[in-house]
Amino acid sequence: MNTIIQCQQLAKRFGSKTVLQQLSFELHQGDVAALIGPNGAGKTTLFSILCGYLRPDIGNARIFGHKAGSSALFGKVAALPQDAQFDPAFSIGEQLDFYGRLQGLSSKTAREESKRVLALVDLTEQLQHKAGALSHGMRKRAAIAQAFIGAPQLVLLDEPTAGLDPVNALHIRQLISRLSGEVSFMISSHNIFELEQLCNNVLYLENGQLKQHSNSDNTVQQLQHLTLHLEQDNSDAISAALRQLPGLIDLHCAQRRELVLSYNPQHNADFDLAVLQCLAANGWRYRNLTKGQTLEQKLFSPV
């Protein structure tokens, strides 16, 4: 599998504050990686290093085998940097054209490309408008559009849907989902629901360190999970009945009406059916039964 991002022992300090320490990970072609962590965890610093905006104090970050920020990556790596804005003196179209020209496109192709990427974010009609005349959400979408000029192989998105209305946030998620086969993504967001939908790889940063690096492809087969949402509050009787099921390893109450059941599929391949039969036999109603854990549970629950 081709490695697209390779970080080794990255460390970065700002004054006396250590922002990143001994950060090492790899991402492969086709990955859609989520970068999660509390405020101040070092997500934006890591993004800045990968984009070449910042230099690490120690360690190195390589993308497609080249040093981050290298000229060999122009056009291959695109990004939505946090808080980067367009020049208010020129129209969005002029600036996208210019970015296209910098990426080696002819004037005509650059203009077509500007129209194409603006259509991706539903901003075709804003081509002639200046950035200052657009709303915050529109500016954000235009900034996302610039990341898709040409044919980038890796797109780094820092908070892509923050500040967008639900409909446009959905459009952006759909866009990422649609392109994720041909383009690799790394997305930083606080919206776990969004990352869960889009990403197959999770990097959880805390205090500048990588606390978890999980990949949906290498799930441990000996342990699987079911998330059960009940229509009634959980009771000792329900828990006790479910604990009797063969194959169950652990059961814990994630919320008042939500149970997470961990089981070994090799001991009971039809564990989900057994759960449903148990509920039916006792007349307990449920709202939904989901295979696996939510990303939130994976990252923050004790199991």
Place this chain on the structure above:
Amino acid sequence: MPKLIMTLQHAGLYAGFELRRLWLTRRGLMTLAATTVLWFFLLRYAIAPASDLIASEGFQQMFRDVFGAFGLSQLFAWPVPELAIYWILSLLLLPLLCLFFTANQLCSDLERGTLRLLALRSSRLSIVLGRFSGQMLVQSCLILLSLVATLSLAAWREGGLTLAMLNAAAIIAVNLLLVLLPFTALMSCFSAMVRSSRLAVSLAIVSLGLAFVLLSTFVFYFPDFLFLLGYMPGTQVMQLLPMQGWQTLQHAMLPLLQTLVLLSGATMLLTRKAL
């Protein structure tokens, strides 16, 4: 694509974009308007009356008697007095105006993060070179416009335009651009350091003043190092004032070298800067 060609191509694109900023944006048109107003007043109230005075034989004789020893009588060698006055005014004024006009080469882009979008597509060297070249192109346009206005004034008074006048205008334009090169490069450095063009101008003025004072003090105690003062940006201006004709280009090497050093500094500053 070889790196150098890509850098030059990107620099060319940046320079072209700056030229569009002058002619097609509100801010650029304001710059043009300010320049027009400034040169209108200079032409109307300085160059035109002074030209009439200089053209008189009595004044020329008096000037030769007083300033002849300083070589300033060479000013009468210009084909028309308008160009002589333009030469003096622009040599003294434009370096100062240049500090203001070219202060925003990178500051605003740094402040609003636009540089992050650009740095994903081009090297920081090409950004510095492109913005610098763009500012030089913009200043060339402004110099050409003001020279055309001065030539028009001279042609109106003389009753026609001569080849000698055009040649003199070309000499002036080339020399002015050479004088402005290190000042524009200096502003590249300061605009790569700070996120506000006002701060960049203040820093440039303070730094130039401080450097001059410190160097002068040093030279006072160590007179053998007097030659160091000659390396300050713009020091050749005083030598150029009494000169005319293409011989003025004998002072071209110093501003070119200063520009090279300052642009290297600006590139280094921007390369090391966190965007």
